[in-house]
Amino acid sequence: MTAISHETQAGELLPLRGRTPSQLFWRRLRRNRTAIVGLYVLVALYASALFAGFVAPYSYDNAVTDLSFHPPMLTQIKLFDEQGKLSRPFVYGTTQTDPQLATYRVDTSKMYPINLFVRGDRYHILWTIKSNIHLFGVDRPGRIYLFGADKFGQDTFSRILYGGQVSLSIGVVGIIISTIIGLLVGGAAGYFGGAVDFISMRAVEVLLALPSLYFILILRQSFGSGASSIQIYIIIVLILALIGWGTEARVIRGMVLSLKEQDYVVAARAMGFSDWRIIIRHILPNTLSYVIVTATLSVPFYILSEVALSFLGVGIQEPEASWGNMLTAAQNPRILGDFPWMLTPGVFIFVAVMAWNFLGDGLRDAADPRTLS
Amino acid sequence: MRTYLIRRLLSSIPLIIVVTFITKALLVLSPGNYLDNLRLNPTISRDYLAYMEHLYHLDSNNVVERYWYWLWPALRGDFGYSFSATMPVWTLIGERVPNTLLLTGSAMVFSWVLAVPLGTLAAVYRNRWPDKLIGLLSFFGLSIPSVFFSLLMVLFAAKTGLFPVGGIHNQVLWSSMTGLEKLIDTLWHLVLPTVVLGTIGMAQFVRQMRSGMLETLSQDYIRTAQAKGLSRWRVVYKHALGNAINPLVTLFGLSLASLLAGALLTEFVFGWAGLGTLIFDALSNKDEPVVMASVVMLVLMLVAGSLIADLLLAIIDPRIRVE
Numbered sequence: 001m002t003a004i005s006h007e008t009q010a011g012e013l014l015p016l017r018g019r020t021p022s023q024l025f026w027r028r029l030r031r032n033r034t035a036i037v038g039l040y041v042l043v044a045l046y047a048s049a050l051f052a053g054f055v056a057p058y059s060y061d062n063a064v065t066d067l068s069f070h071p072p073m074l075t076q077i078k079l080f081d082e083q084g085k086l087s088r089p090f091v092y093g094t095t096q097t098d099p100q101l102a103t104y105r106v107d108t109s110k111m112y113p114i115n116l117f118v119r120g121d122r123y124h125i126l127w128t129i130k131s132n133i134h135l136f137g138v139d140r141p142g143r144i145y146l147f148g149a150d151k152f153g154q155d156t157f158s159r160i161l162y163g164g165q166v167s168l169s170i171g172v173v174g175i176i177i178s179t180i181i182g183l184l185v186g187g188a189a190g191y192f193g194g195a196v197d198f199i200s201m202r203a204v205e206v207l208l209a210l211p212s213l214y215f216i217l218i219l220r221q222s223f224g225s226g227a228s229s230i231q232i233y234i235i236i237v238l239i240l241a242l243i244g245w246g247t248e249a250r251v252i253r254g255m256v257l258s259l260k261e262q263d264y265v266v267a268a269r270a271m272g273f274s275d276w277r278i279i280i281r282h283i284l285p286n287t288l289s290y291v292i293v294t295a296t297l298s299v300p301f302y303i304l305s306e307v308a309l310s311f312l313g314v315g316i317q318e319p320e321a322s323w324g325n326m327l328t329a330a331q332n333p334r335i336l337g338d339f340p341w342m343l344t345p346g347v348f349i350f351v352a353v354m355a356w357n358f359l360g361d362g363l364r365d366a367a368d369p370r371t372l373s
Numbered sequence: 374m375r376t377y378l379i380r381r382l383l384s385s386i387p388l389i390i391v392v393t394f395i396t397k398a399l400l401v402l403s404p405g406n407y408l409d410n411l412r413l414n415p416t417i418s419r420d421y422l423a424y425m426e427h428l429y430h431l432d433s434n435n436v437v438e439r440y441w442y443w444l445w446p447a448l449r450g451d452f453g454y455s456f457s458a459t460m461p462v463w464t465l466i467g468e469r470v471p472n473t474l475l476l477t478g479s480a481m482v483f484s485w486v487l488a489v490p491l492g493t494l495a496a497v498y499r500n501r502w503p504d505k506l507i508g509l510l511s512f513f514g515l516s517i518p519s520v521f522f523s524l525l526m527v528l529f530a531a532k533t534g535l536f537p538v539g540g541i542h543n544q545v546l547w548s549s550m551t552g553l554e555k556l557i558d559t560l561w562h563l564v565l566p567t568v569v570l571g572t573i574g575m576a577q578f579v580r581q582m583r584s585g586m587l588e589t590l591s592q593d594y595i596r597t598a599q600a601k602g603l604s605r606w607r608v609v610y611k612h613a614l615g616n617a618i619n620p621l622v623t624l625f626g627l628s629l630a631s632l633l634a635g636a637l638l639t640e641f642v643f644g645w646a647g648l649g650t651l652i653f654d655a656l657s658n659k660d661e662p663v664v665m666a667s668v669v670m671l672v673l674m675l676v677a678g679s680l681i682a683d684l685l686l687a688i689i690d691p692r693i694r695v696e
Contacts, residue, residue: 218396
């Protein structure tokens with residue numbers, strides 16, 4: 001609160017050079033509209049994934065095979081009933097007319113009002129809050145399919161929210177692990193030089209020369225056949241982090257090479273601090289703005305890799321949802337042509353990746369003093 | 374020049390050895406092998422399985438030993454037989470590599486042909502609407518997942534019927550086509566996968582081209598050319614373009630890896646019988662000789678790509694000498 005009032009009261013009075021670098025940074029970031037939009041979109045997406053159990057009307061594996069490929073109801077939500085009378089939002093019930101073609105007929109005799117805070121499938125949020133109250137829903141036997149249903153009659157909207165837990169978190173967890181590896185390896189290579197430098201940089205060269213997706217596949221096929229979902233998740237994160245730290249380490253090494261000649265590092269060494277203390281406490285913090293920018297811009301790589309693996313069938317397995325394995329169902333051109341809503345998870349991947357790119361670009365522009373004008 | 378080429382090729386040998394060794398180690402150390410599927414088949418005798426196991430050295434779990442059994446014949450050009458397709462690995466790879474090269478090559482051309490003029494346009498009209506529009510377009514290409522884009526294209530093809538939904542050529546009519554018809558048919562099938570891969574590749578090229586052009590346009594010699602009264606486009610086209618394009622050529626070599634990765638998914642969705650789908654299938658049923666040879670092919674393609682990029686740079690930019 002104090003920071004904000006300081007900004008608004010003295011914002012125009014303070015000369016530009018009177019501000020700290022981080023104040024300048026935030027000021028530049030806030031002026032970048034696309035970056036802020038990206039930030040808000042990400043907050044919304046991650047919040048909806050975190051509270052997926054609450055926001056989603058059904059559990060990810062709540063299947064009704066009679067309602068296979070039910071079309072989306074988002075545009076079918078009605079405010080006026082048959083007589084044209086205004087009522088609370090409701091949907092009409094549907095009956096399946098042909099199980100083979102998965103066609104449905106609207107049954108206007110059945111009205112299902114959309115209720116808030118209804119009881120339904122049990123869920124938990126981060127394994128701590130357990131509940132069965134959902135944000136919205138309709139009374140049984142009616143069902144609400146905002147984005148349609150898949151082959152098993154599972155709600156696409158609910159599965160997208162649950163899938164986001166996997167697809168969105170893999171990017172963040174993966175980037176944290178690989179950034180730590182990159183910082184430590186790059187820091188050590190730059191600081192110690194010699195054999196440490198030689199070996200780690202050759203390793204980076206191999207990593208960068210590898211066709212990464214193929215190598216991820218090879219690794220994935222080698223580990224964890226018959227593993228549980230959570231094990232597969234961990235394996236995927238580790239594989240992606242193991243592949244991804246190369247570029248980061250190389251640039252950090254370059255920065256450390258010049259930073260370690262600075263007077264303050266020489267002073268720290270003269271005071272007898274240990275090498276690792278100097279690297280971690282004194283040198284690496286100076287690479288922070290670079291690290292944050294590259295980390296943000298690298299998140300899409302992790303999200304897209306998870307999507308690719310799950311799409312190819314070697315990632316998160318059914319019935320657990322991930323944005324990648326939900327798209328697998330759309331691979332059949334006939335299904336895709338008849339039930340195009342199977343592509344909805346793709347829209348979410350696209351939006352999430354775009355938002356990360358917007359935010360990363362904004363952070364880079366804000367961190368780079370050359371773009372001050 | 375020749376010594377440079379030879380040195381570059383020699384320096385890729387350790388890379389190939391490390392990568393193939395890691396691949397082999399992962400294949401050996403991971404549980405199961407190709408024969409597991411055959412074991413489930415009661416009509417295959419135990420003796421035959423034992424013979425196969427011994428013949429392909431699948432009975433040893435020593436990584437170095439198994440790698441040597443692969444490396445020694447491979448050094449003499451013998452990459453063995455595919456387990457599942459029972460044909461020499463080279464025949465199999467020889468069928469698939471041209472398809473992948475065709476797809477990635479046309480995607481590369483597509484992205485360059487679009488990226489150079491668009492990036493130049495964006496730089497010349499910096500911060501005006503053409504720049505913003507092109508920036509949005511490149512964000513689109515940068516963000517759209519190749520799986521999703523491919524599926525959208527398949528949906529487009531399925532709904533309109535303008536393009537085939539998959540495959541490399543028309544399976545039914547292929548044998549009765551004349552040469553020209555075959556060419557047209559292949560190009561017809563090539564359009565959608567090329568658009569997908571090319572758009573995604575174009576995105577990063579446009580950004581690079583724009584920043585390269587902005588950098589070049591701020592140079593003194595450009596101001597001199599303008600001061601001499603040359604028209605704006607003549608300055609851009611004659612004086613700036615050659616210098617601005619340099620970083621793009623470097624990026625070409627680096628972008629090959631992501632292009633091949635994108636190609637895997639695009640091949641998968643479009644049923645394009647290329648190297649990507651071959652590796653994926655070979656990995657699924659542990660067809661070791663095919664995996665190994667494909668990995669060698671992939672690394673060679675990447676090495677060749679970065680070599681071509683360096684040579685191109687030396688040709689375009691007279692300041693760079695290859696030595």
